[in-house]
Structure formats: structure tokens, C-alpha cells
Amino acid sequence: MAASSLRRRSYQYLPLSSATCTRLIDIAHQPGLKQRMTLVEADLGDPNRPAYHCLSYTWGSGIPQQETAAVESDEEKQTCWFVNYSPQDDKRHGARIPITPNLQEFLDEFRRRGLEDVHYLWIDALCINQDNLTERRDQVALMGRIYSSCERTIAWLGAEDVDSLACTKMFAKLGSIPEDQLECLTGKQISNKLGLTDADWFSLARFMNRDWWHRKWTLQETVLPKDIVFWCGRDEFCRSNLLHAIRNADIQLWKGVKVPDDPIRCRTAVPQRVLDSWFVWPYVLWYLTRKPEVRARIDSVAPNYARLRSSSDARDSVYSIISFLGDNIKENISVDYEKAPADVFTEYVRAANLDLFLYEIGGRACRHIPDLPSWVPDYSVPQKPVDWIHIGGNVLYHAGGEDLEATTKRIVVLPSGNPRILAVPGIFVDTIMQVGGRSGDTGTGRCFADALAVLDLLPWAEQDEDIIEAFWRTLLSDMQRGRHPDSETFGPSFSAFLAFYLAKWIFISKIDSDASKNLNKLIVSLSEKSRLGLLPSWKQLLDLAARFAARSDAEKPVLTEDEMEKLSPYLEFIREKFDERCFFITEHGRMGIGPDGLKAGTLICVIKGCKYPFLLDEGSAGRYKLLGPSYVRGIMFGESLQRQDFARVEIE
Template identity: 25%
Template sequence: MARDDGPPKPPASSPANIYAYQTLDPSRQEIRLLTFRPRHSDHMETECNLQHVSLDDYPVYDCLSYTWGETKTDQQLPLDGTIVGVTENLKAALVQLQRRHNRNSDNNPAIWTDAVCIDQNNEAERNEQVQLMCQIYSRARQVLVWLGPESETTALAVKTMHEFSEELERRNLLPIQWPYPDSKSEHTQDLLEAKKGLASLGQPAMQALKDFFSRLWWRRVWVIQEVAVSQSAIMLSGEQVIPFTHVRNFVNFAEWACSAHKIDNDPQFLDVYRHIKVRAVAICRHTLHTDRAKPGLLQSIHNIYVKKEAQATDPKDRIFAILGLLDNDHVGIMVDYSKPCSAVYRDATRTLVQKSDLLILSYAAGIRENAAISVPSWVLDLTDAMVYPLGLDRRYRCLFSASGSVKQPTYQDMEDPDVLRVQVVWVGKISYVGRPAQKLSKWQIIDFENWIEDLKILTAKSDLTRPADEINDIVWRTAVADNLNDSTGLRRRTDPSDLDSYKALHQSIEDFRNGNEDTVFPKSLYVTEIQAVAPTRRGFRTANGLVGMGKETCRAGDDVFIILGHTTPFIFREQEPGVYSLLGEAYVHGAMDGSLMQEVPIVQTVLLR
């Protein structure tokens, strides 16, 4: 349900015969379905009827997935002798669907669409119907995705994706699944042969694909559930139609080509790939239509929101819209639009902590200025940009174990819902911090110099006596938080082979210092990882000599703790004795594998606000 622009408001000049909704029976899981009245010409007005049905009776119907576009509901839809106000985009979709129905009158089930089939002025009904959303879409015969009117490039985009999908099928290369096969496998060699077709795409096809994936529909969070749980889905743009499976095949192929086998010599296609918004949809759809378990709440949040565009005008929908994708770990999270957004996010975070999924704290809001909403520092905020947790790979596996074998204690609730009680082991107090890293993704050699030099200075400031090779080891490993992406997209810990990449970067920095202003940094997985992990972070040193990196908001005087049961240390800022704000997770060299927990640690109980 693409409720991305909020509930529609009645037109300012609503006539007296506005449609009056009859109450649905929640005990029967009732929904409303829209049917078209027959018309003899495409030029006749679209007229509709609404009927109540029970999901328990397994009615036959299609679901419409679309975006509201402009929020003005100034288009009139004739409905059972009255009218209802709808948006321009919905009216265009219904007109197009009725044309399809007229051409194929023998196979036209009813339609479910949120703005008409839910009484948007009845908050209790909205809550009940949104709770049913997964069932509504999963029981539909098919989901009809309306992208909007056809543009001059739509036909070429559809033709290109059709041809790619059919070629992949002809070569028996489907499905393309991550993790990808070994680069030397026969399957990969066949994919590489098929990849040559990407290079042959001309500029018109590239632009057509770019236009197709720039449609507003791709950026709305509700559509992920709508397509992911569907039995079948087709995409419509005016008269153009394409099965969602063909689009998904093209997207997965493009992702493989750009991730596992870089298309460095084709910036045009990389530009197209940057416009593809469907990757999360494809992942969710594949997951739900195999024997794999459904993803958990936190995994879904990560897949959909971290470094991806998934928009919702009502920020509460960033939680409500994905509940249908989940396994049973979201039990207790009820759709309630009367709740403040901060309470929705707080309750979702607390639910995960209660279920021992402390990784949620790696995504916590922390201390911020000018935030869109105010939440406790330990709470997830989906209105803000989310960063990738340290050491987490695409299999949702963390490479670190700072608390070792020590498990999270039994959760203890607090009277104040904004307070979280955690048990921690103190690591140290920050005494020095480096400069915040450059935020731009395209670093210059000077940015690498600053990052490496700060870590060297912080390590040298330590009162501990360390040999030069140990100092060097701390610096080059801390620069990438001791982990990086390998060539297959999986994360791994650094190893001595990465030291060569660091030395090559160090040599480039030395050349730059010696006056060679044309020096460029070498390309390597190590260098790429610095560009990924350093922005929004800075180096630090604790008073007891430990070196690491944390969020750029950390400062001297902040404390580093390990939360029992979590994989990484965290930086806290004391507000009053025993009460802290959480700033964010940290990498601390020498403390990421449970070494500080091997002796009997001193465990404290602190409160987070």
C-alpha cells in the first residue's frame, strides 16, 4: 500500500453526495473491493462500485500498487452513484485499468486500492486495514504496479529488459543469486559473455532505463511489501506492460555486473545502475518466495534503509510498511497512527532489545542537532541517514565479538519508556580525538593523508611503549576498522596481504608530500574501504592508551564501554552519574574479539537516555 503521501483530504468544494463508507467487520477480516461498471467507449467516464468481502472467503481480486503523487484529491471518481475524491495519479491508473478490462472482459477481477477501499477519515479502520496489508496483497491474484503515464522512452526500456531477461533464460543463467559464484566457474563465464550485451546498449537505451528507474514508485517504502509478498506482479506504464520477474532479472544481472564484475569502462551504465531503486524489492521478493526464513525486523530495516532511498511522507510508515515482511519477532508492534512517530520508533527499538537483538543499538540516533524528530539517544530514527554498522556483512553476520562469550543479561523494563538499562564493561575514557574525516565520497590524496596521519599521531601519543611495527599495525588496521569487502561482496577481517595495499597508499602519500601534486591514490579494496568507513567518523585515543575510531560527534571526556551481548564497543557521554547518552559504536584496536572480557571484568549497570 503506497501510503507515501499521507491520507487524501476531501476536495475543498466536495458536493453533498460524497460517498458514505459503511463499517467493515474486523472479526471477518472484511475489506472493500472496487469493480468497474461496463462502458462502451474509452471516452466514457470511469464509474465504479464498492463491495464488502471477507478474506476468509478467499475472494478473487487484483491489488493496485502505485504512488499518490500530488496529495490533492481534486479528481472525482464516480462511485455507487456518489463520488469520492482521488489523486490525479490514481485516477489515471483506474482509467487505464478500465481500458484493460474492456478489452478482456472475461478475466477481470475486482481491484483493491488503498485510497478508495479504506475510509481514510477513520483512523481505527486505517490501523486495522494496515495490519491486514500483508494478507491483502499476498492473497491477491496479482499485483498491478502503476508507474504512471507512458513517456517517450518507456517502450524502449521495457523492450531492453524483456530482451535481457529472455537472453538470460535462454542461456539457463537464471536465477542470478547472491552470493555470486566463483569467478572461474562455468556459470560466471556464461554471465560474463552475457555481460557483453550491456556494453552494446546505446545512449537511447541507457537513457530509457534511467528514466524507467527514476519513476517515483521505486522510492516508496510501501511498495516493497506490496511486491515482495505478491503471488505475481506486472508493471504498467500507460499501454506498456512488463512482468516484474523480467525487471527483477535485469536488476539482479545489473547488480552482479556492477558489484562482482565492475564495469569500469562504461560510466553510462554505472549511471543507470545508480538510478535502480528496486534492489531491496528484489531481495525481499526472492527471500519470501523460497524456503528461506522471513527476515527479522532489524534485517529488513537494514536491507531497505541503509544507504538506500526508501521514502515515506508519514515517517511512521517506515516501520508499519515492513511488518508484513517479517517473521514473528515483530509480535507486539501494532499499527497505531495515533502514536507519535518517536513512540513508534522507540517501541520498535525496545522490542528488538527485549528479543536480544542488541545490534539495533548500532543504528541508534545518538546525539544530534536539528533532528527532524526527538528520540532518546539509544532509539532508531528512520527519518535520518543510516550508516552501515562496523563489521556487518551482507549475510547479516558480524565479524566482531567485543563481549566475547558473555551473553546479554535478561532484559529489565523501566517505568520511564525513554530509558534503557544496560550492563556494560568500561573500556576507557577518550583523551584525544582526530579530525572528522572528509565527507565527500571522492577523496583526494590529501584526505587519505589526513586520515592516516591522525591515526599515527594518536597512536604515538600513547604512554604505552610500542615498537614501530606494532604502531604501524595499529594504524593500518584501524584505518579500515580491521575489515573490508572482498571481491565477492562478502566482508572479511584484514590480513597481512592487505598491508601491501596500505604500503602502496603510504607511498602515494609520501610522493604527494615530496611535491608531486599529480599523485593519485592507488586503487584497491583497502583504499575503497577507507572511503566507505571514514566519513562521519574520527580517530581517538583513550587515557589508557587504546586507539580506535568512532562517530565524528565524539570528544575528549567521552567514555568507551562494551555492552554485554553486543559485538562492538560503544561511546557514551555522561549526563549525570550513572546516566548516559549513546553516541554510537566504535572500533577499538585490540578490543574487538573479547580480549577485555577474558579476565573477570567489572560489570556496571547504567541507564541510557
Template identity: 25%
Template sequence: MLELGQIRLLRILPGKGSEIECKLSTVPLDSSPPYEALSYTWGSQDVTHEIIISEKICPVTANLYTALKNLRLENGQERTIWIDAICINQKSDAERSAQVKIMAKIYARAQRVIMWVGEATEFDGMAFALLQRIKGVFQQHGRVDFDFQQIGPDGKPSPLYGLPNTASAEWIALSRLFQRPYFERIWIIQEVVKATKAVLTCGTLNIEWEVVRDFARSLRKGGSLGNIEYSQSAPGVVSVNVMADLKTGNGEDLLSLLSLTRGYQATKAVDKVFALMGLASDHHDVGINIDYSKSAWEIYENLTIYSLMAHNSLFCLSNAGFYSSAERSWIPDWSNMLEHRSCLAFYGNKVFSASRDSEASLKVSEDLQILTVGGYIVDTISVVAPNIRKFRQAEATMKSGPLTWWMTPEEEIARFIVEATEMHGAKEASKRAFIYQEGSSRDKELSRTLCCNILATGERIDIDAAYKVYQWFNKLIYAPHLDSNQGPDVTGKEEKDFSPPGVQGEKFMHSVVFFGTGRSVCATEKGDMGRVPFGTKVGDLVCIFKGGKVPYILRQNGDGSYVLVGECYINGIMYGQALEREDLVYQEFKIK
């Protein structure tokens, strides 16, 4: 058992061939010799390889074995490195708990963090060569927010800065690199954010973190490649931007970090929380001790009650809901990704104000089984559009293809909007009769509803620009090709004066996918459109809780209690309008 403040370091002995020999030593962290730290995925533990550590045979996963072979030096020098699977006794809950508490410091003190994404394939050489060319562009022009291609008068893209066409094999290889499982692992966030120096490594290929960071930032801000980086089919670009933002920011609280990283993977459910503790601005206050002897639900319960009672905040409810793994619908199961559903209360924190500036009224029962929340029933769900096509299925199809969608001209954007609209049921729901504000229309409200009226940056969407984009897509959404095998005419040639939407089209498409994933289009009895969590049923109640940024869907139980289905977007009530109704009756909801 390690003593307080101690760590183990692995010395990889030089050599060649399949046999790997190492030495393990114990040192004080504060006065340790220089070392590197490995950031990687464990991979499957079903297949292992044997290595020699301090004259003992030890099994390691295939991915770690490959990493050790590639990291081993052949020039007679040892390489000193910290690797969690080897340097922590994984059979001791006490040691794991103690080491995880200082893991942020371990990575911060490392001379360099190696971001090991796996063994190189024939495509990765092209990907790293392209990153080197992009590095040259950054060196010549500075870190700029530009597009890597331009759209000509004919609507076709052409490359910029001497880079290859974005439909080329090099760009396809780069997109595949950013789909590596490494980028979906929750632990990498802390490991890279805390690093003083980091390098992305694939086999024997290396490139500096700063190049990868600047590339991802350019994707985010640079036009027609811009807003695709948040797609769940490109987790690498998402992760790099998340890590870059956290490196330069003032720190997020734990619940915000959990919401931001909901789609990341962890082998153990408790690690969805523990992996972020070293980054959280409030980690000393949340009342959670890193302890692997506790169950995930104990940790989730403690965090929820802290948020509700210490901060009088409803934010945790926006990450909770009724799903099969939930013991209580009001406690978020952070191990459940909710179909990658993006949290409206998080991204719309500065935009939405459904309860205006009211204070939450909350009470948790003594047995911790029931949450009582004060608020109002403002509407009832009357229509829930069928999910014509599951987003995850379409996502898998895109992953298996050549991935030209990732860096596409406007015709591909249009095709994707058609798919997204069909997937989320908008085509079906839009046939129903809705009531609109004076001067509005079905299509304008639908375009607003599809994207939940916000961007992933938290800004309110430019509805006039979005509506113009939607008008361009409208001929496709209701076109005969949806019921045939014919491809849509997306070139804009049929309407010579109606040009493709360009950047605004991407922003609209991105928001549709980002906030539409895991949500269905709905209609309410009062005639509003909305986006509600998968699983919402006709008859479910639309409620506004005091202190809530967004509305919530409740389902009544037979005993007078309620189940929380989840947060929602409902047109016409996101900015406190519902509170002006004279027929509102305040009540307390007992949620199980």
C-alpha cells in the same frame, strides 16, 4: 465500516479521455472475485485530480490518477483492482488498522501485483528495451552471476553478450529507472514479497518481476557492476535484492527487518513498523498491535522494551543513539534514517564479538525513562576527524550527473575512493600518530578501518587484498591533485607493474561507502583507529556492554547518567580483546 474479513475492490470502467469512472464494491477477502493489487507511491497530496467512484466525485493524487489512466482498458472490459488509498477509508483509524493487519493477505491473494513506478519518460523506453535484451541473455544462458562487461589489457571496459557498452544511453536510462521514488517506499517490500506474480510497470511499459530480480542479483554477484547496488544512489537495485532475498528466505525478525530497511520512506512514522509486521517471523510475539490511534513513540518504545527484556538483546541499541528527534537515546527512532548509517551489529552479527559470549545485564526503570546496562569503559575518544565533505552532498552530485559511476571501470572506482576518503575525514585523521599491532602500519589499519573490516554480506574482509587495493589508491589520496583542480592519474600508467584492483577494488570501495556513511574516522587514547557515529566528540567513552556484539559510544551527563551516541567500530577490540585487560572495572551505566 468494513466487517471482519471484508475488503473493497475498485472496478475501473473502460473508456478514453481524461474522465475516469469506477465502481466500488465490498466482498469477503477469502471468496473474492479475481483482482489485481497496485503497489505504488502516493506522491504529493497537494495536487489532486478528480475521478468518479460509484457516481461520486473523489480526489486522488496525481500519481494515482496517472496510474488509473494507464491501467484502464479500452476494449470494453472492466479492470478489478485493490488500491489502498481508495479501498480503505483513510479517515478511519479503526478501519485502517484492521485493513493493514490483513494487507499481506490482500497482496498474496491478488492474481498479480502491479509495481507502478510512474509515468514513462523518453528514457524509459530504452531502459525497458535493455531489460528485454537482458531477459534474452538469461533465457539463453540461464540465470547466471556474470559481469555485463569485461576489462581488457588496457584497463578499458568492453560489453559482453551483445549488450551495449555500460556507458551508453541505454544503461544510463536503466540506472535512472532504478532511482524512481517508488523503490524507496517502505510499503513496497511487503507488497512485492507477498505477491504470487508481479510486473514492473512504467506508463504502458511492462516487464516481469523475475527479469528485474535476476538482473539485480547479477549486479550483486557479477564483478565490476557487482557491489555498487547497495549505494543509496541506486535504491531500486537495493530494493529488488532485499525483496528477492525475503521472498526466498525463512523470514527475519522485526528488528532485523527494521534495520535492513532503515533508509526507506514512509508518510507516517508508525508505518516504518506497521509496513513490516506482515513479513516479520516474530510478529505474533512482539506485543505490538497495529493501531493508528497510537503515536510512533509508543510503538517504538514497546518494541524496544520487548527486544531488551524478552530477548535480553542489545540489538536495538545499535539502531539507537543521540540525535535531535530522540526522546530517549536508547530507543531507536525508526523514522530517522541516521544518515543512512548501516547497522554494524546486523551486518557483523556473525563476525563481531566485542563482549565474546557474555550475557547482557539490563534493567528498565519503572517510568521507562532510564535503561541500566552492565559493562566496561575500555577507551576514550581523543581525535574525531572533521567531515571534510558531506556524503549526502556528494551523493546528490552523483545523482545529477550522467551516472557513469554506476557501471564504471577502475579509474572511476579510484576517483570515488578518493572522494569517500576525503568525505569521511580519513586523510585528516591519518596524519595523527597511532599505535599499531606488531607488523602492521598506519595505511594497513586505515584500510581496515575505512571498511569496518567487513563486507555488506556480513563476511570479514580480506585485509591483504584490501591493503593491496589501498596501496593503489594511496598515491591518489595523498596526491597534489587533492589540493588543486587537476584530475588524478588513475590509469596505473605511472607504475606499469601495478595493475588496477578490479573486483577487489569495488568490494573495498563499496564497504568504505556502505559502512562509512554517517560515521567519522576517529582515534582513541589507547591508540586505536575507529569509525564512530556523526556527532561523536573528543572525550566520549568507548564502552563494551555485556552481551554486545560491538562497542558503543557513551557521553556522560552532569548527573552521573549517560547518553548513548551510538554503536562504533574500533580496531583491536571487535573480537573480545579488550576483555583481557587487567584494569577493566565492571560498572552499570544509567542511560537516558
């Protein structure tokens, strides 16, 4: 057939026969890069279906929607040619499906390798009729089965470069160490043993910054197959060596340019999105899917992992993890790309365990999807602040009691007649009186000066607990890896930590400023209320502020190594507990922390069965808007349940 006539034909998909059917690319092994392929139907329920390989890759900008330019070389480069049967004239024609350059690069490499044992491929952009929303819906629902049934998945990371070449050598070296020995070595020991340099680890970091590692769909495409091999241009490596590198690279990757003035926040030479998703990489999911005793945890793990990854369609934040979910959840979620993202997220939360998902609301700044109910997380963006429940809070606290439904372990949800309204049994126990000390101001130290100013407003006469000890415990949500921190270690560490940041604030605001004078008054006032001596003296703060001023080099550390070691225990845990949160006191004399965006008048509500109290603002028609969970000292162990009965609370 003449090339001119070929250009006029686009591929015409035939409907699939059943819900368990998909298409496979029948590779015709013939010389040359312009070979034509054939799409054939395969029933995944048929034990005699052909063996096939899957491709995992990134689409880039997506399938081109317009005709390719008239230059033949460009057209050929962005077009995949297929044999197409035409029922109208009962003939076979050459037909094309437009593809992205990244997919074309993979096909070129696939043909160059000439793999004689691979006869069928599954590639989503080619095997699914992307213009048919019904078919897309059905095939997305089938995706988990497609990947788990394949012989192997080929993960195409793109063309090779100097970093991928360095990583290939690194993975080969890691593969030379027996796994049982590798488990016992630290990242530094591995570097010494194998002769790896910082440059090698930073090559790995840049390699991990490729788009493939940050796409939502690659989670299931990596975890579900029986086997996976990674291609980067002509380089190839296996999953086990890659996972070893990821697990042992974290210490090395945190080496970088530190900011001596602010130990809480450190710059590194590693791209932030690599650090954000480093431990999110599917090693954990891979482990969970293969360990039956912990399989149930994957329902709560997968959504958090997907939030750190990207996709061109917000709805894929849910659809990309359906394969990981239990059957009781999947049967209540329908894949439908005509639904609004807000409706998809709402359906998912109702189908899943609300006791888990209520903690993942995130602050107002990280909610981008319009028309989203306040009690539904925005799964299209990373969660901020990080929820407490997955770092030990679900073990320690039970503010809403421990009487979850015995059979389902779900919180009690009352009928509302409106899927966008969440009705639950709740008790309003307190109201926020004053907010101060927002984590966004930690870099200057102002955060802690403001928090102390709010703390000083709190009546604290003859209480059993010291006010400063209650304060430092509140900033940590009184939690250290699933247990309460001990006073002997964390009390002095907090004192050193507070001295550093208050001194920094004095240096920045100037010693003779009103801010410094007010801080002096606060130190005196709070010292009179505290009997433990945990507050630094004004003289200590002035001496430390003078050290800030005396530095000739802004990069020179202010603290000695011994001083840094003293504040390190508190520093380690306040990073995750207080980030994106703020301090507050209540009308009933309590103190707590909650997500940024709080204001005086925000209500504190205990929901039956929930581990943490929730913060609510008044909404419309007697309903409320959910801001997120909080730590409120004095009601974390069900104390409020002894004085009040639950009543219906509607959240919109």
C-alpha cells in the same frame, strides 16, 4: 441523477464488519471512462470471497483535501464516481471520492485495456476510509494479508516516456536468454550478447529514478503477492525480466564521470538515490520470503531497506515493514497513527532484537525525529554510518562476550520502569582522549594527516604489534568480508593509498605551509616507531605532490593504472568501513574508530552480549546518551570481561 446533484455528494463509508474485512472495488464493465463503480465488503478469512487484484502506486501529493474547482473537466478528472447506498432514504446515489492525478491516469489506462478477467480491485486510497484513523490502523495491520491474498498486483509506474519504452525493449531482450545462462554472464557480456548500449543502461537508471521505486510501501507490495505485473502507460513487463535487469545493471551504472583526484568518492551519471537503493530492491526480500532456511534474516534486513525509501509519514518507516516481521514481533507492535514517530520507533526496537538494532543508531547528523531516545534509530532517514554488523562484524567480534540468552539470542535488558530508558549490563573500559581524522575530510587528504597527528600522541613502546599496521587495520575495523585482511596484500596497498592522499594534502596546503611542515615531522616521528616501513618517505610524497601540480588538465589521472591497482584493495574496503566515522585514541593507549561527532571524554562501554563496544556521553540523572558502536583495538574479543564485572547502565 443530474450532474449538479452528483457534485454535492461525497462518498459515505459504511463501517467494516470485522478486523479481517476490507473493501473491494466492483468494476462494472461498461463502455466509457465515466463509469460508476461500487465498493463491496470482503472477508479475507472467507474462502469464498471474490478473487481480486491489488494496485501498487504512488499517491503523489496525497488525496486532495479541498473541493475541486468549479470547472467540470477538472472536477471529473480528479474525482472517482461510486454508487453509494444511503440508509437514510434507502436509495442509491452517485457519490464521489477525490483522487490524485496519478491514480486517475491508472484508472483511465485500466478502462482502456478492458480486462474482462478482472472484476475486483483493491486500491488503498479508495478502499480505506482515510478520514477514519481507527480504520486506517486496522487496515494497515491487515495490509500484508491483503497483498499476499490477491491474485495479482498491478504496479503502476506512471505514464510512459522514452526511457520506459527503451526499458520495455531491454526487458524483452533479457527475457530471451534462459535464466541458467543469464546467471553465468556479467553485465558486459549481456550487453555484448544483446546489443545493449550505455544509452540503454542509462535509460534504465532514469527509469529507476521514478518515485514508485523509492516509496517504502512498494517493498511489501512487490514481495508479498503471488504475481505482479508492471504497467508504465501502455507498456507492460513482468517481475523476472525486471529483476534480471537490476541484477546485471550495477557494473554498467557505475560507469560515469569519475573524479581522478579522489578515488574514494566517484561521481556518476546515475542519480544518487538510485545508487543508494540499487541493491535494496526487493530481490533480496523476495528471495528471503521464499527460502524457509533464511526466512529469519528478514527481520533484520527489512528495516535497513525501508530506511533508504521515502514516505510522507515517518511512522510508515515501521508500519510498511510489519508484514515482513515474525509473529513474535508483530504481536508487540500496535499500528496507531496518533502516536508520535518517536514512540512508534521506540516500541518497534523494544519488540525486535536489540542486539541488531543497537548498531543502527547512525550519526547525529542523520537523526531528524524529535524526542527520540538516543538508543533508538531514526528509521525515517538513511543510516549513516553503515553498520558493521551486516558486513561481517557479527561473525568476527564478541566484545561483550558470547553468552547471549540461549533461548532468545537477545541481549540482556534489565527492567527500567520507563519505556524510554534502556537498562543493560555494561562495563566502562576506557575514555576517548583525542579525536582526529574525520571521514568528511578525505577528499583533500587532510583526514589522514589529522589521524596521523593523533596517532603520534599514542604511547607505543615495545608492543607486539607494529603501530602503523595497527593503524591501517583500525581504519578498516580489521575486517574484510567477514575475515581479517592479510598483511601481504593490504600493508603495501595501504602505503600506496596513504601516499596518494598525503601528497594531495601537501599539494592543496602548499609545500611550504605549516601543514606540510607538520606532516613532515609526523612522518619522521612515526617512522621511528614503526619497523615495517609502511609509511611513505617524505621524498615520495613530494614527488607525488609535484605530479598533482604539473597537471595541465584537472581531469587527468595522477596515478598510473599500476599504481591504482596497488592501492585498490585498501580503497575498496575503507569506503564502507570508515565513511561517516573518525579516528580516536584512548586514555589507556588504545586506538579505534567511531561515528562522527565524538569528542574527548566520550566513554567506551562494553554491553553484555553485544559484538561491538558502544560510545556513550554523560546524560542526566546518572544516565547516558548512546552515540553508536565503535571498533576499539584490544577489546574486540572480550578481553575487558576478564578484569571487571558488569554493572547496571541506563541509557536515555
